[in-house]
Amino acid sequence: MKKVVFLIVALCFLTACQHNAQTPPPTPTSTPERREGLVSPSPKEVTPVPSGGIAVEMQANSSVCVDEGDRTLSECTQSLPKITNPDTPGLVRINEYYEEQKRGFDVTHNDFETNMRAALESDPENFVPHYQYDDFGVERNDGILLSIRREQLTFTGGAHGSAFTYGDTFDVQAGDRLSLDDLFTVPRETYVDFLVERIAAQMETLPYEFWNKDYPALARDIFLYECWYLTDDALMIVCPEYSIGPYAIGIVTFELPIAELEEIWKTR
Numbered sequence: 001m002k003k004v005v006f007l008i009v010a011l012c013f014l015t016a017c018q019h020n021a022q023t024p025p026p027t028p029t030s031t032p033e034r035r036e037g038l039v040s041p042s043p044k045e046v047t048p049v050p051s052g053g054i055a056v057e058m059q060a061n062s063s064v065c066v067d068e069g070d071r072t073l074s075e076c077t078q079s080l081p082k083i084t085n086p087d088t089p090g091l092v093r094i095n096e097y098y099e100e101q102k103r104g105f106d107v108t109h110n111d112f113e114t115n116m117r118a119a120l121e122s123d124p125e126n127f128v129p130h131y132q133y134d135d136f137g138v139e140r141n142d143g144i145l146l147s148i149r150r151e152q153l154t155f156t157g158g159a160h161g162s163a164f165t166y167g168d169t170f171d172v173q174a175g176d177r178l179s180l181d182d183l184f185t186v187p188r189e190t191y192v193d194f195l196v197e198r199i200a201a202q203m204e205t206l207p208y209e210f211w212n213k214d215y216p217a218l219a220r221d222i223f224l225y226e227c228w229y230l231t232d233d234a235l236m237i238v239c240p241e242y243s244i245g246p247y248a249i250g251i252v253t254f255e256l257p258i259a260e261l262e263e264i265w266k267t268r
Helices: 002-019 089-122 188-203 215-224
Strands: 044-046 056-066 072-083 130-141 145-155 162-171 228-230 234-239 252-257
Touching: 056 089, 056 130, 072 089, 089 130, 089 162, 130 228, 145 228, 162 228, 162 234, 188 215, 188 234, 188 252
Parallel strands: 072 130
Antiparallel strands: 044 056, 056 072, 130 145, 145 162, 228 234, 234 252
């Protein structure tokens, strides 16, 4: 009987170890070519153009670095937005912004390659490749404002990867990347108070275990991150992982209808 109990306990322990093992996130369905160095861009994906909007395409920028034995060191993919007909200075500036993002992506990935080669040489048995996936999506495109959501997943070992959501919102005519301050007719302190009241009310309805029950204070902390984007009818405020609660609740996004913000909203 003791042997049976011991075997059951041992089996449970092994199962738990397998569950907690370091495993990379699933590879995207469109896997880039495997070779050393940077990989040529993948085919472009054209997003639908709404009435009055501008044409934007998503062009993949992918790279996979492997060692001499074809072992993956790092894998990174992006779907960078590009305006297909930049016929005004403002649209040219927006394209230049994302071209700079691409250059930064390539430099960062080259650094990852160097670091991963060193990590593999120092501890080949416990080596874990680096993965980064960036996905961009057009959320608002009305010819006046262009708002693009960016979702990023990174994995560098451990129990799980890290996820982030950012936003870039541009004044189409000038090509300026806007801050929250640019959206409101009142000072920052005033509009933050206005938004905190509404976010705190939403927090009370959610079944999450936040860090604390002081919802107004917790909601105010969100504005330290400046993570937001616009849809056609709402301001989306994004809370990064661990910012307002444990990892288990993930990224939390609060939707604030623009119709409810009209008294302080800057009309464009």
